[in-house]
Each structure stands twice: as structure tokens, then as C-alpha cells.
Amino acid sequence: MSEKTILVWFRNDLRIHDNEILLEAIRKADKILPVYCFDPFYFTKSSSGEFKTGNFRARFLFESVADLRKNLQEHGAELVIRIGDPAEILPQLCEEYHVNEVYHHREVAYEETSISEQVETALWKIKLNLKHFIGHTLYHKEDLPFPIKDIPDSFVTFKKKIERDSNVRPCIDTPGEIHTPVITDAGELPTLRQLGLTEPADDPRATTKFIGGETEALRQLNYFISNNSAVSAKNGKIDSLFVTSHLSPWISVGCISLRQIYWDVLKNEDNQHNNSPLIVELLWRDYFRFMFKKHGQKFITAKNSNDVSDFAVNQDELFTNWKNGETGTPLIDAIMHELNATGYINNYSRQTTAGYLVNILKVDWTKGAAYFEEKLIDYSPASNWGNWAFIAGIGSDPKDSRYYNTARQTDLETKNSFIDTWLPADKVKSPVNTL
Ligand SMILES: Cc1cc2nc3c(=O)[nH]c(=O)nc-3n(C[C@H](O)[C@H](O)[C@H](O)COP(=O)(O)OP(=O)(O)OC[C@H]3O[C@@H](n4cnc5c(N)ncnc54)[C@H](O)[C@@H]3O)c2cc1C
Numbered sequence: 001m002s003e004k005t006i007l008v009w010f011r012n013d014l015r016i017h018d019n020e021i022l023l024e025a026i027r028k029a030d031k032i033l034p035v036y037c038f039d040p041f042y043f044t045k046s047s048s049g050e051f052k053t054g055n056f057r058a059r060f061l062f063e064s065v066a067d068l069r070k071n072l073q074e075h076g077a078e079l080v081i082r083i084g085d086p087a088e089i090l091p092q093l094c095e096e097y098h099v100n101e102v103y104h105h106r107e108v109a110y111e112e113t114s115i116s117e118q119v120e121t122a123l124w125k126i127k128l129n130l131k132h133f134i135g136h137t138l139y140h141k142e143d144l145p146f147p148i149k150d151i152p153d154s155f156v157t158f159k160k161k162i163e164r165d166s167n168v169r170p171c172i173d174t175p176g177e178i179h180t181p182v183i184t185d186a187g188e189l190p191t192l193r194q195l196g197l198t199e200p201a202d203d204p205r206a207t208t209k210f211i212g213g214e215t216e217a218l219r220q221l222n223y224f225i226s227n228n229s230a231v232s233a234k235n236g237k238i239d240s241l242f243v244t245s246h247l248s249p250w251i252s253v254g255c256i257s258l259r260q261i262y263w264d265v266l267k268n269e270d271n272q273h274n275n276s277p278l279i280v281e282l283l284w285r286d287y288f289r290f291m292f293k294k295h296g297q298k299f300i301t302a303k304n305s306n307d308v309s310d311f312a313v314n315q316d317e318l319f320t321n322w323k324n325g326e327t328g329t330p331l332i333d334a335i336m337h338e339l340n341a342t343g344y345i346n347n348y349s350r351q352t353t354a355g356y357l358v359n360i361l362k363v364d365w366t367k368g369a370a371y372f373e374e375k376l377i378d379y380s381p382a383s384n385w386g387n388w389a390f391i392a393g394i395g396s397d398p399k400d401s402r403y404y405n406t407a408r409q410t411d412l413e414t415k416n417s418f419i420d421t422w423l424p425a426d427k428v429k430s431p432v433n434t435l
Contacts, residue, residue: 003030005097005181009090009104009119010036010079011112012380013135013254014064015214016071018171021103021133022178031181033097034072034079036065037086039115043195048367050374055200056343057249057377058192060212064253066189067213077178081187083194087118091126097181099128105254106132108292109381137286138258138279139166141293151294155287162283171259203341205417210249210344210377217250221261225268244346245278248378251285258282288386300369300385300394312362319363322356323371331419332356338418343377354391365392 006029008021014036016022025032042053053061069079082089090102102123107113120130134141144151145165152158192199202209210216224245250256265276291299312318321327325336335349345353350372357368369388373379 002098004101005029005031005033005099007033007035007090007094007097007099007102009086009102010034010065010068011104011107011254012252013105014068015217015255015257016068016075017174017214017218018257018260020135020172021105023172023175024133025103026175026178029100031179032077033093033099033180033183034068034077034178035090035093036068036079036081037089038065038081038083038190038195039086040083040195041085041111041115043197046370046373048370050370051197052373053197053379054343054374054376055192055197056210056375057379058195058197059200060210060249060343060377061253062189062192063212063216064214064250064255065212067215067255069189071214072178075175075178077180078183078186080183081189083187083190085118086115087122090119091122091128094123094126094128102128102130103133104130105135107136108289109385110297112381135257136254137289138168138262138282139286140169141290143167143169144290148290148294151290153291155284158287158290159280159283162286168259168262171257171263200343205338206342206344207416208246208344210246212249212253212255214250214255217247217256218260220245220247220250221256221264225264244281246344248380249344252378252380252383258285285380285383288382291386292382300366300389310362311364315361315363315367318361319357319367322353322361322363322368327356327361329356334419334421337421338416339372339375341418343375350387351391354388358392365389365394 006025008025013019013021022032022034043058044052046052065079065081069081072079080093082093093099094102102119104116104119107116116130116132123130139162141148143166145161146152152161224243224247228243245261247256247261251258251261261282262279265278269276318327322332323336323340325333325340327333327336332353335345335353338349339345339353354365354368354372357363358365365388369385372384372388373381376384
């Protein structure tokens with residue numbers, strides 16, 4: 001009997017731990033062919049003129065793929081790297097390596113699912129199956145206490161029901177030895193220049209240096225847990241303090257799984273319940289993904305609650321000032337300079353600048369969302385477009401002029417050298433009032 005080979009198509013799941021497609025392929029096949037495609041589509045400009053991927057995120061992605069290759073090599077395997085359209089590359093590799101089936105994780109946003117569909121069609125022409133797995137959320141779709149079509153549109157109800165009626169599955173085992181076929185041309189990592197980008201300059205004022213890869217992700221999780229529990233132990237109360245984890249860039253490309261974070265956080269807290277502030281934040285991520293699953297593109301293409309005629313007549317000029325940090329409102333300008341110089345701003349800063357663009361400047365929110373898509377190092381379609389739609393009062397749980405609970409953000413995280421440059425210290429705490 002001939003050997004069975006499964007191609008594992010890595011996308012936003014750049015890790016070895018808790019990775020169902022990898023472990024399942026190893027169980028079902030004699031050989032596995034791990035592949036990552038740099039799809040030039042993601043390095044073009046969107047219809048609004050912004051790059052789909054800015055250079056901070058691109059560098060982070062390259063580091064993550066390099067780390068995946070290193071980790072696979074440590075398990076005896078090799079990662080095949082190609083630049084091109086996966087709907088052309090994957091069938092070619094399947095023929096070359098006599099692949100029997102292709103595994104991947106299902107996505108939810110429009111562009112990602114349409115790429116999967118193109119790959120599925122191309123594989124079907126050579127009589128191969130693309131098998132879909134669910135692996136990006138904290139709660140597995142099959143374990144939700146409601147069918148997708150009945151998922152509550154209100155986050156509060158969603159959270160309450162899930163916490164009451166669902167459980168998070170345990171992590172999947174990390175594989176041991178991995179067997180790949182003899183690979184003649186594994187392919188090199190591209191350079192940023194090859195994809196039309198320049199090397200980003202690291203700004204010394206950045207509060208965190210993000211280095212892509214599963215190795216760094218696990219290190220960051222350990223760092224967060226040990227620092228948080230050290231301070232919590234001092235304070236004697238776990239919920240009294242919540243310093244954010246800075247894990248989002250790694251979560252977005254799947255260098256770490258939400259389940260891994262969940263179980264490690266619970267293991268390290270005295271409190272064995274799922275009400276840790278970090279776990280509630282992870283639920284927001286699930287919520288936006290499930291909203292996309294339920295509503296599809298409608299979730300963000302619903303008509304603005306403001307009539308289009310409510311947009312400022314000079315919105316192009318206002319938008320340019322906003323993105324360049326030249327609005328004249330010091331806090332907004334400081335945050336936009338931070339975003340442009342580092343690729344990362346905290347949740348409070350995102351809410352504040354997004355709310356300002358939508359509610360004060362009266363600019364079409366989709367321009368802001370496309371700009372964040374280019375700039376954010378942790379860009380994730382459902383989280384970015386979902387949060388923007390939410391702030392714009394669109395989407396499934398709409399309320400006009402919404403700001404979240406900004407009081408939660410600690411002073412420590414709000415103040416940084418960008419804000420110090422632009423804003424006197426006594427103004428930092430009341431940004432919304434200064435708008
Ligand atoms: C306009 C706007 C755009 C955003 N775009 C993105 C994006 O493209 N990618 C992204 O990961 N997050 C996005 N967020 C959510 C949030 O700002 C970031 O996840 C958070 O700042 C990341 O920092 P952290 O890892 O320290 O978060 P923590 O507070 O430590 O939270 C842990 C994790 O929970 C998830 N999370 C927390 N808050 C949210 C939220 N409101 N929505 C969805 N997930 C959440 C993230 O995965 C985060 O890493 C956006 C928020 C706004 C208001």
C-alpha cells in the first residue's frame with residue numbers, strides 16, 4: 001500500500017503547540033508536508049489606497065514564519081515556503097509530493113474565506129479534498145450553547161451564556177517527531193523589499209518590542225503571568241489590577257492559541273474561575289469572530305446609522321490630518337504618531353482615536369478601519385473591523401457614539417513618551433473631555 005501524505009497549509013496558526021491540523025495530519029498520514037505561502041495579495045494596496053500590510057506587521061509575520069520553520073526543524077520536519085497565490089501553489093505542491101489531502105484552519109472574514117474557496121476549487125480539479133478545521137477561538141464552535149444563527153448580538157448576553165453553559169476544551173498535545181517527504185526545494189523567506197515594503201525603523205519610545213514567533217509568544221505569556229501574579233500577590237487581590245498582556249500580535253497570526261493562554265492563566269491564579277480580566281478580553285475576540293460567522297460581510301457593510309450626508313464635506317482633508325497626527329488635538333496627535341512609529345497602540349488609544357474620527361471629525365469609519373488594517377502589528381480582520389463597526393454604531397450591537405469602559409486602563413499604560421511629548425501630564429486622564 002502506498003504512503004499517505006497530508007499537506008498542512010499554515011495561515012494564521014503559526015505554531016506547533018495546540019495545533020489540531022498538525023496533530024491530526026501526523027496521526028492520519030505517514031508523511032506531512034507543512035507549507036506557508038506569502039500571498040502577494042496581502043502586500044497590495046486596498047481600494048482605499050492603504051497598504052493591506054504595513055512594514056511592522058510584515059516583519060513580524062516573517063519572524064513568525066522563520067520561527068515556525070526552526071521549530072518544525074527541531075521536530076525533524078521542514079517548512080516549504082513559497083511566494084504566490086495559494087490556489088496555484090498548493091495544487092502544484094500536491095502533484096509534486098503526491099499529496100492525498102490538504103488540511104487548514106477555517107477563517108471567517110470575507111477575503112480569507114474567499115481565498116480558501118479558490119484553493120478548494122483548484123484542489124477539486126485535481127480530485128483533492130481541502131479539509132476545514134476550527135481552531136482560532138477560545139470556545140469551540142461545536143461547544144457553543146446556541147447554533148451560530150442564534151448567537152446573541154449583545155456581548156453581555158453572549159458572555160453570560162457562554163460562561164454559564166460552555167467549557168473551554170483542553171489544549172491538544174504538542175507533536176513529537178514529524179516526518180516530511182524528501183524536500184528538494186524548501187524555499188527561502190522573502191525579504192520585505194521583495195514584497196514592495198521597506199524595513200521599519202524601531203522607535204526608541206516604543207513601550208514593547210514585538211518579535212514574531214511561537215517561541216517569543218510563549219515567553220511573553222510567561223512574562224505576563226509571572227509579573228501579574230507577583231504584583232497581584234503584593235496587592236492581595238487578583239482582580240484589583242489588570243495590566244494588559246501585549247499578546248495580540250502573536251494571537252493574530254496564531255503563534256499562541258487562546259486555549260493555551262486560558263489554561264496557563266487559570267493554572268497560575270489562585271482563583272480557578274474564568275472571570276480573570278484577561279479571559280474576559282479573550283471573549284471579546286471570540287465574540288467578533290462569531291459575529292462575522294453569523295452575519296458574514298453584512299456585519300460591517302450595514303449602512304452607517306448616520307446618513308452619508310452627515311460626513312464632513314472636507315472629510316478627505318480631515319482624514320489625512322488624523323492619520324498624520326495633525327488634528328491639533330494633542331492626545332489624538334500623540335496616539336497617531338505612536339501608531340505610525342511603532343505599529344501598536346493600546347485599546348484605550350484605539351477607542352479614543354476611532355471615536356474621534358467618527359464622532360468629532362465626522363469621517364467615514366471605513367477609512368479609519370482600512371488605515372488601522374495597514375498599520376496595526378496585531379491586525380486581525382474580525383477584531384479590527386468589528387471594533388470599528390461597534391464604535392461607529394453599526395454592526396450587530398449598535399449604540400451611537402460608543403466608548404467602552406476606558407477607566408480600566410491604568411495610568412501606567414496610558415502615559416508614555418509619545419503622550420508626554422504632546423500633552424501636559426495633568427491632561428492625560430481626561431481625553432474624551434478634551435475632544
Ligand atoms: C478600533 C479598534 C480596532 C482594533 N483592532 C484590533 C485588531 O486588529 N486586532 C486585535 O487583536 N485587536 C484589535 N482591537 C482590540 C484591542 O484593542 C486589542 O486586542 C488590544 O489592545 C491588544 O492588546 P493586549 O494584547 O495587551 O490586550 P489584552 O487586554 O491583554 O487582551 C488579551 C487579548 O484579548 C483580545 N482582545 C482584547 N480586547 C479586545 C477587543 N476589544 N476586541 C477583540 N479582541 C480583544 C486580544 O486578542 C488581546 O490580545 C481593536 C480595538 C479597537 C477599539
